[in-house]
Amino acid sequence: MSQSYDVIVAGGGAAGFFTAINIAEQNASLKIAILERGKEVLSKVRVSGGGRCNVTHACFVPDDLVKFYPRGEKELRGPFNRFCSGDTIEWFERHGVELKTEEDGRMFPVTDSSQTIIDCFLEAAHKLKIDILTGQSIQSLYDAETHWKIETTKETFLTGSLVMATGSNPKMWDVLQALGHSIVPPVPSLFTFNIKDQRIKKLMGLSAQAGVKVKGSKLEASGPLLITHWGMSGPGILRLSAWGARELADKNYRFTLIVNWLNDMDFEDCEAILRELKQEHAKKTVSKKSPFDFPNRLWESLVLASGIDTETRWADLTKQQLQALAVQLVQGEYQVNGKSTFKEEFVTAGGIDLKEVNFKTMQSKLCPNLYFAGEVLNIDAITGGFNFQNAWTGGVIAASAIAAK
Template sequence: MISNYDIIVVGGGAAGFFTAINIVESNPKLKVAILERGKEVLSKVRVSGGGRCNVTHACFIPNDLVKFYPRGEKELRGPFHQFCSGDTIEWFERHGVELKIEDDGRMFPVTDSSQTIIDCFLNTAKKLGIDILTGQSVQDIFKGENYWKLETNQQSFKCDKLIMTTGSNPKMWEMMQNLGHSIVSPVPSLFTFNIKDNRIKDLMGVSAFASVKVKDSKLKASGPLLITHWGMSGPGILRLSAWGARELFDKNYQFTLQVNWLNDLDFETVLEDLKEIKEENAKKLVSKFCPFEFPKRLWESLLFASGINSEVKWADISKKQMTDLVNQLTNGQFQVNGKSTFKEEFVTAGGIDLKQINFKTMESKLHSNLFFAGEILNIDAITGGFNFQNAWTGGFIIAQSFSNS
């Protein structure tokens, strides 16, 4: 027996629900189903943002927002002019979910619980009569003359329009490839760096605002850097990993990381500053007087690495020790040997080639009535709510295209 629908959305995640809901709100007569291969829907929403769901980011200008997307920057400019972060806030408020802005611009539900977003989607979908079918693993997709036919592990489906929101699912990419779509091979994005180094060995939990650079490369970023028991993490490192996803993959995650713990201060400036401090604080112990807004434990560690022990006074620092200290502060070199990814919030660079998508409608340029939203496309962003914003925007545009057709 074949189940017939006007529209089938494959993938019961953020993009899938947002797309289906927006379609039926604009076109109440359409019969819509969401097919999810897992036992439950919205599982990635549940764990995102440490269980709080980082819904979007407080960046409200489309031309600024696109700069957070290592892949998709050019293509998303038009879509963001149609549905941006401000529209997301308004949409959720209209659906009974109030969002709040944190100091770093990330936006969460005021409840600080991803369950709020899940309940919003589930309740709205139910109210609109959208069928949510779990345990439906798509095995085959067939294109008829003016319809799509899907075979799952449980049954057959037929629909007029097919929407793929399956995220980084290699099996679905393969099916799309069989339909003629090109897939940009996936590599991890948003990962932390494995570093074993005595300078940071006992500094777990220490954080500083730093700029980081991959040696002999154009890759650089800045932001809070967090020292962990396996190496370095934090927004600055994650940003670098996102922009460098392909290049670092090609290096097999073996490279030298240059860290400027003073962010944008250069060697000469810091050297001059420290010479002045040496004169003004000659009798003070260097270890007790750190002239920068800087974690004390990190300061002590970099002093030790520069050959300056805890009893040395500023007056007694040699020229070589001073040079070594400035180098440690502005150009500390750390050997990276591997990466660690967050399995729950794993983001992949790769997916359907963006040249094959019409970004006015999110429709395939190869097949009419085939649409895409979310991470199935070769679009990804740095951490901070941007990947969700891409999902919301794509879903909204698909829904708009149905209303206008």
């Protein structure tokens, strides 16, 4: 015995709920169900942003917003012109959730709790009579021309429109591949670098602005760099990992990282500043106090790494020591040997090839009445609320297309 619905949304995560709710709000006559393979829905929302749910980012210009997406930049320009961060804020306010902006632009519910977002979605789904069916692991999809036939481990469903919001689920990518879709192979994005190095061994928890680049590559980024017990993390590193997701996977996460602790200052300028410091602070001890805008502990570590002992005065620095210090400051090389997942923010680069999707409707170009939302597509962003914004935008566009049929 099969169950019939006008619309079935596969995936009970952020993209799935947002799509289903928006369809129901735009067309109350449609019978809608969300199928979730797990025991509970919205589990990734619960852990996102350290349990606070980083809903979106305070970047309101579509042409600027797309620059945060290593994959999807070109394709998202049109969609963001239809539903951007400002629309997200308005949508949540309309549903009783007020958002606040933090200094770095990230936006959270004022409650600082992801439960607020979960409750908002569950209440809206309940009010709109959307069926939420858990423990429904999809085994196969069959395109019967007039409708879709979906077989789960428990039962069979029939639907006129099917939305795939299944995230980075390799099994679902296999099912979609069987329908003729191309899958860009998944690789991790947003990860931190494992580095064992004497210079940073005792500096755990220290943060500084830095420029980072991969030696022998065009990959580079800048931003706060955080030293951890396993190596380096922070926004600058995460940005590099996102943009370099494929290239770093090809290197098996073994490469040389060049760190510029003075951000974008070059070697010549750095050397010139050190020569001035040598004149000005002749009688002072070099290692004593950082002359730059980063912590003393880091300065002392870089001074020692340059072959300058703790008692050496500026006046006594040799030309070689001064150059060695300039190298440590702006061209320090660190060996990366592996990666670690960044908190709970597991993001995958890969998914449905974007050439096979109509971004005016989020509909498959290969299979009519098949739509996509969220990370099932080969779209991903750096950390900061951007991955959720992709989910909201894609969800609204798919919803509008389905509701208007």
